Amino acid sequence: MYDVIIVGGGVIGSSIAFQLSKRDYQVLIIEKDEIGQKASRAAAGMLGAQNELKSDSPLSSLSLQSRAMFPALAEELKSLSGIDIELLQSGILRIAQTKSESTRLKQAFAHQQESGEEALWLSGEQVKEKEPAINNAITGGLYMANDGQVNAPLFTKALAQSAVSLGADILEYTEVQEFLTENNHITGVNTTNGTFLADTVITAGGAWSNWLWEKTSVPLDLYPVKGECFSIRGNEHLITSSIFSESCYLVPKAGGRVIVGATQRPHNMDQSVPLEGLHSLMTSALQLVPELKHAKWETAWSGHRPQTADSLPYMDEHPEIQGLWLASGHFRNGILLAPLTGLLMADYIEGKPVDKAFGFQRRTHKEVHL
Amino acid sequence: MYDVIIVGGGVIGSSIAFQLSKRDYQVLIIEKDEIGQKASRAAAGMLGAQNELKSDSPLSSLSLQSRAMFPALAEELKSLSGIDIELLQSGILRIAQTKSESTRLKQAFAHQQESGEEALWLSGEQVKEKEPAINNAITGGLYMANDGQVNAPLFTKALAQSAVSLGADILEYTEVQEFLTENNHITGVNTTNGTFLADTVITAGGAWSNWLWEKTSVPLDLYPVKGECFSIRGNEHLITSSIFSESCYLVPKAGGRVIVGATQRPHNMDQSVPLEGLHSLMTSALQLVPELKHAKWETAWSGHRPQTADSLPYMDEHPEIQGLWLASGHFRNGILLAPLTGLLMADYIEGKPVDKAFGFQRRTHKEVHL
Amino acid sequence: MYDVIIVGGGVIGSSIAFQLSKRDYQVLIIEKDEIGQKASRAAAGMLGAQNELKSDSPLSSLSLQSRAMFPALAEELKSLSGIDIELLQSGILRIAQTKSESTRLKQAFAHQQESGEEALWLSGEQVKEKEPAINNAITGGLYMANDGQVNAPLFTKALAQSAVSLGADILEYTEVQEFLTENNHITGVNTTNGTFLADTVITAGGAWSNWLWEKTSVPLDLYPVKGECFSIRGNEHLITSSIFSESCYLVPKAGGRVIVGATQRPHNMDQSVPLEGLHSLMTSALQLVPELKHAKWETAWSGHRPQTADSLPYMDEHPEIQGLWLASGHFRNGILLAPLTGLLMADYIEGKPVDKAFGFQRRTHKEVHL
Amino acid sequence: MYDVIIVGGGVIGSSIAFQLSKRDYQVLIIEKDEIGQKASRAAAGMLGAQNELKSDSPLSSLSLQSRAMFPALAEELKSLSGIDIELLQSGILRIAQTKSESTRLKQAFAHQQESGEEALWLSGEQVKEKEPAINNAITGGLYMANDGQVNAPLFTKALAQSAVSLGADILEYTEVQEFLTENNHITGVNTTNGTFLADTVITAGGAWSNWLWEKTSVPLDLYPVKGECFSIRGNEHLITSSIFSESCYLVPKAGGRVIVGATQRPHNMDQSVPLEGLHSLMTSALQLVPELKHAKWETAWSGHRPQTADSLPYMDEHPEIQGLWLASGHFRNGILLAPLTGLLMADYIEGKPVDKAFGFQRRTHKEVHL
Numbered sequence A, B, C, D: 001m002y003d004v005i006i007v008g009g010g011v012i013g014s015s016i017a018f019q020l021s022k023r024d025y026q027v028l029i030i031e032k033d034e035i036g037q038k039a040s041r042a043a044a045g046m047l048g049a050q051n052e053l054k055s056d057s058p059l060s061s062l063s064l065q066s067r068a069m070f071p072a073l074a075e076e077l078k079s080l081s082g083i084d085i086e087l088l089q090s091g092i093l094r095i096a097q098t099k100s101e102s103t104r105l106k107q108a109f110a111h112q113q114e115s116g117e118e119a120l121w122l123s124g125e126q127v128k129e130k131e132p133a134i135n136n137a138i139t140g141g142l143y144m145a146n147d148g149q150v151n152a153p154l155f156t157k158a159l160a161q162s163a164v165s166l167g168a169d170i171l172e173y174t175e176v177q178e179f180l181t182e183n184n185h186i187t188g189v190n191t192t193n194g195t196f197l198a199d200t201v202i203t204a205g206g207a208w209s210n211w212l213w214e215k216t217s218v219p220l221d222l223y224p225v226k227g228e229c230f231s232i233r234g235n236e237h238l239i240t241s242s243i244f245s246e247s248c249y250l251v252p253k254a255g256g257r258v259i260v261g262a263t264q265r266p267h268n269m270d271q272s273v274p275l276e277g278l279h280s281l282m283t284s285a286l287q288l289v290p291e292l293k294h295a296k297w298e299t300a301w302s303g304h305r306p307q308t309a310d311s312l313p314y315m316d317e318h319p320e321i322q323g324l325w326l327a328s329g330h331f332r333n334g335i336l337l338a339p340l341t342g343l344l345m346a347d348y349i350e351g352k353p354v355d356k357a358f359g360f361q362r363r364t365h366k367e368v369h370l
Helices: A011-022 A059-081 A099-115 A124-130 A151-166 A204-215 A276-287 A290-294 A331-349 B013-021 B061-082 B101-117 B126-130 B152-165 B206-213 B275-288 B288-296 B331-349 C011-022 C061-079 C101-114 C124-130 C152-165 C206-213 C274-286 C290-294 C331-349 D013-023 D057-083 D099-115 D124-130 D152-165 D205-215 D275-288 D289-295 D329-349
Strands: A002-007 A027-030 A090-094 A120-123 A142-143 A169-171 A178-180 A184-192 A194-197 A201-203 A223-233 A242-246 A251-252 A256-259 A296-307 A315-317 A324-328 B004-007 B027-028 B092-098 B120-125 B140-144 B169-171 B176-182 B185-191 B196-197 B201-203 B224-233 B242-244 B249-252 B257-261 B296-307 B313-315 B322-330 C004-007 C028-029 C091-098 C120-125 C140-144 C169-171 C176-182 C183-193 C194-199 C201-203 C223-233 C241-243 C249-252 C257-261 C296-307 C312-316 C324-328 D004-007 D027-030 D092-096 D120-125 D141-144 D169-171 D175-183 D186-193 D196-198 D201-202 D222-235 D242-243 D249-252 D258-259 D294-309 D315-316 D324-328
Touching: A002 A011, A002 A184, A011 A027, A011 A151, A011 A331, A027 A151, A027 B013, A059 A331, A090 A099, A090 A124, A099 A142, A120 A124, A120 B126, A120 D205, A124 A142, A142 B249, A151 A169, A151 A331, A169 D027, A201 A204, A201 B169, A204 A324, A223 A276, A223 A331, A223 B140, A251 B249, A256 D169, A276 A290, A276 C274, A276 C290, A276 C296, A290 C274, A296 A331, A315 A331, A324 A331, B004 D004, B013 B322, B013 B331, B027 B152, B061 B152, B061 B331, B061 C120, B061 D004, B092 B101, B092 B126, B101 B140, B101 B331, B120 B126, B126 B140, B126 C028, B126 C176, B126 D315, B152 B169, B152 B331, B169 C004, B169 D057, B176 B206, B176 D196, B185 B201, B196 D315, B201 B206, B201 C223, B201 D289, B206 B224, B206 B296, B224 B331, B275 B288, B275 D027, B275 D275, B275 D289, B288 D275, B296 B331, B296 D275, B313 B331, B322 B331, C004 C011, C004 C183, C011 C028, C011 C152, C011 C324, C011 D004, C028 C152, C061 C152, C061 C331, C091 C101, C091 C124, C120 D258, C124 C140, C140 D249, C152 C169, C152 C331, C183 C201, C201 C206, C206 C223, C206 C296, C206 C324, C223 C274, C223 C331, C274 C290, C296 C331, C312 C331, C324 C331, C331 D141, C331 D169, D004 D013, D004 D186, D013 D152, D013 D329, D027 D152, D057 D329, D092 D124, D099 D141, D120 D124, D152 D329, D175 D205, D186 D201, D201 D205, D205 D222, D205 D294, D205 D324, D222 D275, D258 D275, D275 D289, D275 D315, D294 D329, D324 D329
Parallel strands: A002 A027, A002 A201, A027 A169, A090 A242, A201 A324, B004 B027, B004 B201, B027 B169, B092 B242, B201 B322, C004 C028, C004 C201, C028 C169, C091 C241, C201 C324, D004 D027, D004 D201, D027 D169, D092 D242, D201 D324
Antiparallel strands: A090 A142, A120 A142, A178 A184, A184 A194, A223 A256, A223 A296, A242 A251, A251 A256, A315 A324, B092 B140, B120 B140, B176 B185, B185 B196, B224 B257, B224 B296, B242 B249, B249 B257, B313 B322, C091 C140, C120 C140, C176 C183, C183 C194, C223 C257, C223 C296, C241 C249, C249 C257, C312 C324, D092 D141, D120 D141, D175 D186, D186 D196, D222 D258, D222 D294, D242 D249, D249 D258, D315 D324
16 A cells, blocks of 8 residues: 555656655555666756747746756765766757758747846857867857756666655556546556555656556547667767757767767657668768767667657646546656656645646547557 | 458467468568567477377377477478578487486376377486486486477567568557457457558467457456576587476577576566576576586576466457457467467468367456466 | 697688598687687678689689588588578679779679679669669679678587587687797697697687787788678568678678678777768668668677788798698688688698698788787 | 877776876877776776785785775766766675684774774674675674775776876777887887887786786786676665675675676686676575575676785886886775875886885796786
8 A cells, every 4th residue: 555656667757756755655666667768768868948948838947947956956866876867067059050040049049038048159160169079060059058968867767766765666567557446536556466556646657658548538649759869989078068959969978978869750669770760860960070980889779758749748637537647748858857847746746736737638639649 | 451460479479470471361460569579589499399298288289290390390481581490309308306306207208108209218327328417416317309499589580581571561569459349340450550450360469468358358367477597608519408307497509508497487577587586597507417617608588478277378269259369378388389379370260160178268267467 | 739729719710620620630729709709700791702703813713612612511510510500692793883883893794704603794674673672873783693691600600619519629718829839840839828739730810810920930911901880680681682882782681680881991900880980881771772771770890801911811831830820811701711711721731732822922021010 | 109108998007097197197098908898897896995904914004095095086087077986985894604704704803903994893683783684694794884885897987088088098909019118218019000109108907917028028927817796786775885705795886786796716817707606606695685586687797807926916117128117916906906006106107116015026936827
């Protein structure tokens, strides 16, 4: 008998488990594979709060608040789990390579200024000064010094470990098959490892959440957007900030690693890496930072980001089944939004009114295939 | 629109697809992962038709018939797919290390003789002559020269490839979510990649078949029995026949590899390899063939064999949904039984009456957790 | 005390060990790593006897004789080691994509005809008929039906295993540090695992042979030419013959694998795979067979082919140290030439006069760095 | 033209390169493989300064001084390279399981007290209180709170990266073939990538240093002691301190990993992991902490520690070749001693008199085989 069962051991589920454990709830995480093996492991770990700023999006303020939580959280997780999440506040440099990209980028810059967030416009020359390894065909850049990055797999592991150190339980290789309810109130879940009871169940299964919910009266419109990435390594740092172009991004990691990503293939659950995607990423990366040609090949992988019809996550309670919650649909900002999502979900469960911007009433009703 | 949709791309599903493709059916294999990645990959590939002989089991004759199919099948698959399945008819040597084991083994020998199958009783000395690397504490052995082995992952791959070369299609990373029916007749399946239509659907999902069928009116009693294995390699062959004791088995593979297996953990879907299981296998293997101590560590893995209440597979049509078939529950003999299962299922679909010994009426109705 | 010590457990050393073991010599292979881990493992396994034909090269007839040995050898190795070397005599298709390539290819074709070897000239249309997956920009092709391929790592393993099954010994992770001599006759070697005696020592260390010989009075001019490769896999065969262009080659393997190779970096011992090399191979492969874009990424690797100043191997006895032999420098034809090299070296050691075309007198004396 | 060439990119060479780069020397590290791939990668990273205390050993004070350098060094490396070396000062708990072990352990404790180092004697019950997962058969324990651990591969990588960030160069996959001298003064090295000049050359090749030096007038008595290890992982920390018994040690790492080591095989350069060694470590680990039986298997590896006849490292200048230095032979304390070794070697090169305790005059002259 648990206070809260969390379905899904990715970065979102682990962050919720961590926040609830801090508030002395008895939490069980049920994960069908192992902790942090899917989208949370595939992520490059960029904290692009400003990079993702859109003038009218309710996500903007959330992103900034969540980004602000990282420094203190990094300390806390290190002391609880011994894991350094490799937080780097070295900024994101978004660059333009054509006139039209330059125009779009200037608009983004204008919006940054309205929003009052620190942002710098760089000329092509200034981009070269800041990141000498970048090629010469850069027409301009937008530098957001306060955006940063973490090591996504370590971040997820640190959240889960810290939750465990505070008393949470984890059950891996266990699939939740159905929700148990009584008079429209959740009472637990049936799993491939037996039945577990709790009067609060939070679904944090990312792109996999649909399967569970489609059996309820609230079909979701979540769908996976597959992304392919690869990593290379050298013995020096060619770039210092995360570089973001319209065709790829480069995230410099500790020890000379660089993660290059990411393709976007909607409605695709294939976990393999097709040659085409890998080749197009390489072409873009080499065009952007020619010196990467000497970097050593490391490995390639793919992940599946949970996307929604209006690109906003769901953080809400089931309209008909009391105690059944959903926190999914963070698309490519799951790492960035995990800290605040954990905090908010804990608040909601304790009675704080949910933010309708992330509620169910907005969901489309069209059939969606994962 | 296909003639037959096969749900599950393991050795059973691939063998059925191969046989149906030979009869010019348009076949689609739908696999939630990749072809032959689960139990079919984990298998050591022993063809223990006699080793599994039980006096009164309807499986005995099936096993012998299926074993007899391998030599011709190996040729056929090699020419169609270019894959050599590494068929070795080097026999299985079952050994006894204690008096009680010796007694049980003598009973097995007696039954072999009744059955008229070629089998040899060996004294401890004769075992040592045949396999000098075996330790001295052997009280006796039962040698079944006609049992053999194949490379299980290559065998599955060869069946699938050969089916494709005959026109079959394969759809990987696709989960079947529900069966589509009309007036109690199957019409197709809904999957995570859309809807596919066929008036014959065969479920060959091994331990995973339950999930699909539990939504129908015929709940199954299939459950997984997890097995852990490991492999080592050397530059010479310490043993020539597959050696089978009550605590472990050793299967010599091409190139000096030896596969050691296998633990048995019922109702366990965990895919990791716990230290305990690995250690107990090593202890047994080293006790049995001390010279293995110099062999090089290669790797460890686990798989999940689909078991049933009475240890017999299901090969039958759904009693209420016409055109929906099941071929699962072959436990640890999936590789051995795949050739005949493919043949039988093709016959059944063409109207041959099914063998009630493998029908649904025998299934228990108790709740089973995978 | 051995009859013959072979320094180097690659495909050349293993083939010599196999042939000598067949003639009842007591052979020891000393390998600094493990059997067949370097160039022999990296090779794509093409048997391009005709593909490599050069009008005036003494290598031409050797290549054809060695190619002719494979069918019988494959049988022999399978029965001795249980390893199928995946011999495929499906031909090599060399294609031209530009006018100038077409001209060069026509010259090659002309030479094939003079040589009397079976070869076919294909128009662009005929190339498309033969290999429909090839792009349309092909101006012509030269098809050599009798060229083929094997699985290079399995071939090396099969040779070593067969030698062991005939009595040879293998000592791995052992470096030969110096040759022992007495009155200008070899008496053995000092290694990191002690001293071993034999009055015949054959150096078959590929690109590594220089180090040993530079301490003798006969400095060599061997140098490594690094090659990078990668492999992809699918569930069907897009191509049936090995396709060879001026920018890359594609070798279809059993089970839907395709090996793409290979870059050429002289004087480079780096074992990593630089992004640049990988990207250029991918670009060429996708341009040649566009449908490969859907193939699944598998892995990348590199190897170091032993090249000589005049691109001919050395198979000769040291001019001043009796009993010390060298068989190295087969560049990218080590797999193809291994069978005959094994046979010839065994003959030479038994007194057959060596072929001066592969002797030391031709070697240049310039300093060479490996 | 460099100020200093360091032969060997392990933890010792990287630490020397780091200290010299801080003093503005132009340094080149030449590594035959990649940075930190051999013994430095295999190490469990224990900082057992007190654990290794021997009453009369000149190593004792060195070990304590070097251990004291870690906290500040960890900060410095993190800021220079972005790598967290996972320094944990959680103590080493050395335990006794038999009367005789208890006696030896009490002697060690007595010596700790004489040395004035903080150490605690624990009864069997107290051991259980401190580490509840330990089995019950413990007769006593010696707890050294100030000993700790780091992540050995990350530590080496951080040292090398920091050196590079301060201007050092690294040349990988390059073997030094001979030393160049002029009038008994070093002038550079010949390598497989050409000649490099410097009037100071430091050999830091661990067990590989012998090969280079045996060509000089000072043959060494270094030899490798092979060690095998394995790692497992869970979602919780079963143990908090590093546990050290006479048959194995357990080092808890970030994220629930535990490294178990290590066998000791003198004069063995084999890089494979024999089944025997793996099995004996597992048996000891499970006997010591039974709950590890549920931990997930991760991987196994081996490394080769550089040992000397009197178990003391060499840090000295060649008696006949001026400017040629050696820093090798740190056996299983390379990680612990790296910080001080880097500092001392930098001092020696700047003229500080060397410590004769680690000089050449003590070396034995018997033939040694690596």
